[in-house]
Amino acid sequence: MTAPETDKTGIKIGMWLFLYTEIMLFGGLFILYAVYYAKYTTDFISAGKELDTTFGAANTVILLFSSFLVAASITALRKRTTGLSIALVLGAVACGLAFLVNKYFEWGHKIGLGIYPNSPNLVEGEPGRNIFFGLYYTITALHGLHIIIGLTLLIIAAIMIRKGRTTADNDSLLDNSGLYWHLVDLVWIFVFPLFYLIL
Amino acid sequence: MTTSFFNTPSNPAHHGIRSWLLTTDHKRIGLLYLFAVMFWFLLAILLGLLIRTELMFKGETLFGPDTYNALFTLHGVIMIFLFIIPAIPAIFGNFILPIQIGAKDVFFPRLNLLSWYLYMAGGLMAIVALFGNGPPDTGWTFYVPFSVSTKTNVSYAATAAFILGFSSMLTGMNFITTIHRMRSRRMKWLQIPLFTWSLYATAWVQLLATPIISITLILVILERFLQTGLFDPAKGGDPILYQHLFWMYSHPAVYIMILPGMGVISEIIPVFSRKSIFGYKAIVFSSLAIAVAGSLVWAHHMYTSGMSDTAVFVFSLLTFVVAIPSAIKVFSWVATMYKGSIHISPPLIYSMCFIYLFSVGGLTGLILGAAGTNIHVHDTHFVVAHFHYVMFGGTAFAFFAGLHYWWPKIFGRMYNFKRAFVAAGMITAGFIFHFTPMFIVGMQGMPRRYYDYLPKFEQGNFLAGFGAYVLVAGIFYMVFNLLASLKNGALAESNPWKGVTLEWTIPSPPPLHNFLDEPDPPDYPYDFSRFVSQKKILNEAD
Numbered sequence: 225m226t227a228p229e230t231d232k233t234g235i236k237i238g239m240w241l242f243l244y245t246e247i248m249l250f251g252g253l254f255i256l257y258a259v260y261y262a263k264y265t266t267d268f269i270s271a272g273k274e275l276d277t278t279f280g281a282a283n284t285v286i287l288l289f290s291s292f293l294v295a296a297s298i299t300a301l302r303k304r305t306t307g308l309s310i311a312l313v314l315g316a317v318a319c320g321l322a323f324l325v326n327k328y329f330e331w332g333h334k335i336g337l338g339i340y341p342n343s344p345n346l347v348e349g350e351p352g353r354n355i356f357f358g359l360y361y362t363i364t365a366l367h368g369l370h371i372i373i374g375l376t377l378l379i380i381a382a383i384m385i386r387k388g389r390t391t392a393d394n395d396s397l398l399d400n401s402g403l404y405w406h407l408v409d410l411v412w413i414f415v416f417p418l419f420y421l422i423l
Numbered sequence: 424m425t426t427s428f429f430n431t432p433s434n435p436a437h438h439g440i441r442s443w444l445l446t447t448d449h450k451r452i453g454l455l456y457l458f459a460v461m462f463w464f465l466l467a468i469l470l471g472l473l474i475r476t477e478l479m480f481k482g483e484t485l486f487g488p489d490t491y492n493a494l495f496t497l498h499g500v501i502m503i504f505l506f507i508i509p510a511i512p513a514i515f516g517n518f519i520l521p522i523q524i525g526a527k528d529v530f531f532p533r534l535n536l537l538s539w540y541l542y543m544a545g546g547l548m549a550i551v552a553l554f555g556n557g558p559p560d561t562g563w564t565f566y567v568p569f570s571v572s573t574k575t576n577v578s579y580a581a582t583a584a585f586i587l588g589f590s591s592m593l594t595g596m597n598f599i600t601t602i603h604r605m606r607s608r609r610m611k612w613l614q615i616p617l618f619t620w621s622l623y624a625t626a627w628v629q630l631l632a633t634p635i636i637s638i639t640l641i642l643v644i645l646e647r648f649l650q651t652g653l654f655d656p657a658k659g660g661d662p663i664l665y666q667h668l669f670w671m672y673s674h675p676a677v678y679i680m681i682l683p684g685m686g687v688i689s690e691i692i693p694v695f696s697r698k699s700i701f702g703y704k705a706i707v708f709s710s711l712a713i714a715v716a717g718s719l720v721w722a723h724h725m726y727t728s729g730m731s732d733t734a735v736f737v738f739s740l741l742t743f744v745v746a747i748p749s750a751i752k753v754f755s756w757v758a759t760m761y762k763g764s765i766h767i768s769p770p771l772i773y774s775m776c777f778i779y780l781f782s783v784g785g786l787t788g789l790i791l792g793a794a795g796t797n798i799h800v801h802d803t804h805f806v807v808a809h810f811h812y813v814m815f816g817g818t819a820f821a822f823f824a825g826l827h828y829w830w831p832k833i834f835g836r837m838y839n840f841k842r843a844f845v846a847a848g849m850i851t852a853g854f855i856f857h858f859t860p861m862f863i864v865g866m867q868g869m870p871r872r873y874y875d876y877l878p879k880f881e882q883g884n885f886l887a888g889f890g891a892y893v894l895v896a897g898i899f900y901m902v903f904n905l906l907a908s909l910k911n912g913a914l915a916e917s918n919p920w921k922g923v924t925l926e927w928t929i930p931s932p933p934p935l936h937n938f939l940d941e942p943d944p945p946d947y948p949y950d951f952s953r954f955v956s957q958k959k960i961l962n963e964a965d
């Protein structure tokens with residue numbers, strides 16, 4: 225028997241299992257995307273052009289950079305440079321907030337144009353376009369929710385490092401929050417091309 | 424007795440009710456589940472009894488169609504999400520799994536408690552759904568477009584199912600990690616008892632399938648509030664896609680329900696046959712095969728929904744494939760009993776009834792899985808009879824068997840055998856009277872989910888209602904007998920059945936950290952040679 229409190233491998237296995245469930249959760253939505261893309265290919269392509277690639281690309285860069293900061297913070301913690309580690313985590317948090325602000329303006333712009341769920345603009349137009357934006361709002365909303373959860377985890381990790389509860393020898397909290405953040409990033413890596421790029 | 428976990432809270436500072444509500448002891452959490460699950464089970468039984476009473480006579484006897492729709496929905500939702508899915512994994516899995524692998528608790532004890540609170544929150548949400556606009560009337564499947572357009576509390580019920588799914592996922596994650604990381608060092612993979620193996624296979628299905636129902640339920644709730652139209656044909660959506668997503672979880676979910684039951688039976692049959700289990704490896708790998716193949720057959724619920732013929736063919740074929748590992752287990756159990764020194768006891772009686780009823784359920788499942796015959800009996804009472812044969816005749820009987828098998832270990836008391844046999848007889852006879860007529864009226868064309876029917880179905884429905892009363896009386900008698908043992912039952916020894924898995928090497932009820940000494944798992948979990956040589960095999964517990 226291994227004592228669970230100190231079994232870092234076990235804690236990580238648990239976290240990975242949880243991440244599988246997240247992948248399946250988003251997988252359900254990607255299945256919808258795949259089926260509807262096959263059904264409404266031309267509508268999807270023309271609707272995709274309405275999204276602003278600059279917004280999407282900026283958010284991609286922001287998230288990738290934040291993932292780098294989180295990874296670096298774990299290394300910093302293991303090298304016992306606690307202050308640097310906290311600064312890096314907070315940098316990642318700032319990136320996450322920037323992502324949300326960006327998303328707010330992007331959504332606001334679209335809603336201003338009359339494109340939102342069940343809006344006359346969508347319902348009276350091509351059915352494929354309605355489905356495209358329905359999926360766009362559902363997936364980005366769920367992803368945004370995950371960003372908020374991830375930010376909460378990172379902030380808790382930063383507080384725990386500051387309090388000396390998360391240390392180089394006991395880094396599971398930061399390590400697992402980092403894994404979660406990478407997942408949020410990874411999901412976006414699929415969302416970005418599917419909605420902004422390939423269409 | 425002072426060492427029993429009943430007297431030693433996991434946190435010594437807690438007393439009374441706090442020592443239960445804040446416990447991280449897997450055994451106490453198992454018992455918390457036991458009481459909550461039994462409450463919902465007995466409630467849903469009574470709802471079912473109301474449904475069958477209404478159907479006993481033609482025309483409106485007790486209530487009209489709206490109440491009927493609400494009742495069968497509640498019966499289904501409660502039985503599936505609050506009883507069958509959590510019953511065996513959350514109760515016996517929590518209590519027995521860590522002991523069987525020589526661990527002192529699960530890997531994430533606090534997460535385990537959180538799962539219980541999520542379960543209770545889901546139950547509470549289900550109660551909330553009863554008020555306001557009234558209970559949902561969609562059936563437990565929440566099919567669109569009706570679930571989006573109906574005025575009843577579908578959103579609350581869907582939220583309840585979502586929370587319960589979360590609880591189930593966390594339990595699965597906990598079990599997988601526990602089995603990987605906390606097994607006794609001396610226990611290799613092919614030395615793990617079969618009950619734990621079955622929970623391992625189940626946990627993977629829980630983990631990988633449950634998120635699909637979560638996202639599907641989220642989509643239904645979003646549709647109700649925002650009318651995005653993802654499943655609305657008028658707005659470009661496809662309602663069939665909802666059915667695909669729903670069954671992508673809900674068919675694997677029937678294996679979440681039955682696999683742990685099969686694990687229970689695999690423990691009980693060898694112990695009371697005093698014979699090594701036939702085909703240990705075959706049972707292990709068939710559990711894993713069921714977990715894999717069972718995830719690929721979901722669309723056999725949708726033959727009449729308008730899929731392509733190719734899809735119908737493929738899913739029909741896969742459905743036949745998944746019958747093979749189930750049959751492997753049935754043959755292994757029967758072969759285990761062959762030439763064994765069988766000792767008839769309540770757990771074994773329930774297990775043997777399980778084998779018979781589950782086989783009938785499995786074979787009628789092939790009738791439904793064959794695309795041609797399915798068209799004739801689709802959405803009739805034949806389907807109702809079939810899934811009750813596997814879910815009730817299968818999982819619930821395995822649950823009863825497990826309850827009688829591990830009761831002395833959990834509570835340290837023996838129950839009255841004679842009453843247990845009578846209750847088992849009533850439950851089995853009532854069950855057969857109850858569900859067999861449904862096969863017949865279903866074949867004759869009686870659809871499911873209607874509160875009334877044509878005159879020619881009255882005889883069958885009356886018989887089914889009669890059986891229902893015998894069945895329910897038997898269940899309450901069984902529960903009464905078990906509860907009575909807490910007061911009058913003889914004290915149970917540590918190994919009343921002469922089992923050889925690790926839970927029988929420790930006191931009944933177990934001490935806080937399960938093992939007084941370092942656990943010593945047997946090289947092979949079903950070697951009864953040291954008991955077979957003894958003359959006196961079992962003490963009657965009366």
